[in-house]
Amino acid sequence: MSQKTFGQALNEALTISMETDENVFIAGEGVGVSIHQDSNMATYDLLKKFGPRRVKDTPVSEAAIAGLAVGASCMGLRPVVEIMFFPFITLASDMLVNHAGKLRYMSGGKSSFPLTVRVKAGVGFGAGSQHSHNLESWIAHSPGLKIVWPSTPEDAKGLLLTAIFDPDPVIVVEDMMLYRMLGEVQTGDIRTPLGKARMVSPGSDCTIVAYGVALYTVMKALNPLSEQGISCEVIDLRSLVPLDKACILDSVRKTGRLVVVHEANRFCGFGAELAAMVAEEAFEALKGPVKRVGAPQIPVPTAPTHEKIFKPGPEDVVLAVRETMKK
Amino acid sequence: MKKNQIVPNLQIRLYKSMILTRKFEEKIVALSQEPDRMPGMQILANGQEAVATGIVSALKPEDVIISNHRSHGHLLARGTDLNSLMAEIMVKDKGVNGGKAGTLHLSVPDVNVLMTSTVVGAGPPLAIGAAFAQQYKRAKGITVVFFGDGAAAEGSVHEAMNLAGVWKLPLLFVCENNCWAGAQRLEEHCATQHIFQRAKGYDMPGQNVDGNDVEAVYNLAVELVEYCRSGKGPALMEALTYRMRGHGEQDRQHYVDLRELAIWKAKCPIRRYRQKLLNDGVLNQAQIKTIDQDAETRVSAAVAFGDESPYPGPETALTDVFVQPPSA
Incomplete structure (x- = not known):
């Protein structure tokens, strides 16, 4: 165990994967020489360690970067490519949605695409909606793609390593607001399984599911809720596809209530899928309505006053839990 | 002066390959006119065999070959098993996929036809x-990617050519210019009539050829393939040909000038x-x-092989999405 930031943990995962397997290479805009000289960036110093054959700076060409990953993975390499900001994934989406996700199926299982796409996400750095836009439900809606979203340094390392060595395409979402967060990280090659949620804190009255930085919004709501005598069970989803249905359903069957929290737009967001799943599969256990905490249906604003309205806060979580508790 | 690489044995092989493709696709035309024999869109390269x-x-x-929606000729020239190819086109269980x-x-990795994409312009980024x-x-x-004059209008083709040029990839871009993008003529969808000239912008050699002259195509391909194999980087080859049928078999070509079609029919690469x-x-x-x-x-x-094979059973509809599917 040692103390690492989230970014350093990602960096360690990339380093270990490249030391372990010659077939791993990384590519993207500024993954070698970056405008940020910051040891909390995932690709920091990798060019120095592994050289320009394996650490490839690319032109500003997201379709080409994603195509590179699809084509190279089909030839047996394990590409780890970076799409700088989540909204830019729209430029790469044909290669991901129509190719990475579909070509194995259409080959009748003859081809496989063991590629990893790292993408930076986050709301709250004032850059506005073309740099901040969480599109996880687009990805989750597209068959053939897996998507994970770590919220701790330990899981950042473990999920990225698992993603890189997974035989299928995996999108790893990195919350920028977490890059400098410190945490205990196991040394060596650790693998966090895909499709396994993490029980953060047990409780009896209401299940709260979150992922990424939204988990910490939930944590800030726990004290005020407990002061009101409400005991919450908090689940860090970690992996959206595959989804740990059992963990959520078991918890809801115990608490009888569900609140889902994410920073993406609430309308057609990933929380809708979880709400529907619980309604279909654990309806008899529900004691109150499923509540979703997410952003209003507007582009991510730039002014701090507007950003605050966009981004769910602990008070929104408290309100949602109270509503389903009818308190 | 270009080297002539043609020897008699090769000439016979070239002829056999072209006539096999023509007969194969003519059979698809015939079958697609029978009810329920050929489900889906049939998109053919009749006239482009050379x-x-x-x-x-x-x-x-x-x-390695990356192909597109007009892939039958590429696959047959590569020696793909005829039976499983036809069965796949008939969407049967014994099909190659x-x-x-x-x-x-269609993708046949066994013969290094790594994949095809019907998203127009998607081949080049996959090929890099x-x-x-x-x-x-x-x-x-080396890798060869086939795309059409229509695809040349896609931004992804530019991205791929630029990256291939920067990294000096062993990649031959082949533009099969068949003069049509859907129902739009070349001059209606392309700002220049010579797509190979774009090569200059990517610091790679670019050459064009009469795409209905199989020996000329072969000779230029040998030259450019050697260039790519030498490690000097990518190259662009444009072969001018003509789409003799509609975009797909449902397309009756009402927008095509019949005189033009007759001119190109006279230039048929096989008859020639x-x-x-x-x-x-x-x-x-x-x-x-x-x-x-x-x-x-x-x-x-x-x-006959395809006819004997059943359609795929319902049990395979949900498989092959992932190598490692979610356990739930």
Whole structure:
């Protein structure tokens, strides 16, 4: 165990994967020489360690970067490519949605695409909606793609390593607001399984599911809720596809209530899928309505006053839990 | 002065490959006119056989092909098993992709036709991945990607050419210019009539060729394939040909000038080559007849193979999405 930031943990995962397997290479805009000289960036110093054959700076060409990953993975390499900001994934989406996700199926299982796409996400750095836009439900809606979203340094390392060595395409979402967060990280090659949620804190009255930085919004709501005598069970989803249905359903069957929290737009967001799943599969256990905490249906604003309205806060979580508790 | 690489044995192979493709696709035309025989869109390259045959014949087994929606010629020239190919086009269980590709998404990694994409312009970015893998592994093979004049309007083609140029990838871009993008003529959808000239912008050699002259296509392909294999970087080859049928079999070509079609019909690459081989004494009428009949026999056998195969069973509909599917 040692103390690492989230970014350093990602960096360690990339380093270990490249030391372990010659077939791993990384590519993207500024993954070698970056405008940020910051040891909390995932690709920091990798060019120095592994050289320009394996650490490839690319032109500003997201379709080409994603195509590179699809084509190279089909030839047996394990590409780890970076799409700088989540909204830019729209430029790469044909290669991901129509190719990475579909070509194995259409080959009748003859081809496989063991590629990893790292993408930076986050709301709250004032850059506005073309740099901040969480599109996880687009990805989750597209068959053939897996998507994970770590919220701790330990899981950042473990999920990225698992993603890189997974035989299928995996999108790893990195919350920028977490890059400098410190945490205990196991040394060596650790693998966090895909499709396994993490029980953060047990409780009896209401299940709260979150992922990424939204988990910490939930944590800030726990004290005020407990002061009101409400005991919450908090689940860090970690992996959206595959989804740990059992963990959520078991918890809801115990608490009888569900609140889902994410920073993406609430309308057609990933929380809708979880709400529907619980309604279909654990309806008899529900004691109150499923509540979703997410952003209003507007582009991510730039002014701090507007950003605050966009981004769910602990008070929104408290309100949602109270509503389903009818308190 | 370009080197002539053509020897008589090769001439016979080129002819056989082209006539097999023609007979194969003519059979698809016939079957698609029968009810429920050929589900899905049938998109053919009738009249463009010399491009596929000429280029694929210039490749080595280790070379990788990325194809598109007009892929049959590429696959047949590569020696794909006729039976499982036809069965796949008929979306049958015994098809080369188990009936999950159909005519449009055929991939036959066994013969290094790594994948096809029917998203117009998607081949080139996929091809940079394949070519990068070859460069990275220091392999001897190169990658060839086929795309059309319509695809040349896609931004992804520019991205791929630029990246290939920067990284000097072993990648031959082949633009099969068949003068049509859907119902739009070349001059209506392309700012220049010579797509190969774009190569300059990516610091790669670019050349064009009469795409209905199989030997000219072959000779230029050998030259450019050698260039790519030498490690100097990518190249762009444009083969001018003509789409003799509609975009797909449902397209009745109401927008096509029949006089133009007649002009190109006279330039048919197969008729032209047959005449040349007869004139040069490489083959006689009887030998040609035997070759043509043999192609027809093989195609009929492939259809029979496809007819005997059932459609894929419901149990395979949900498989092959992931290598490692979610356990739940």
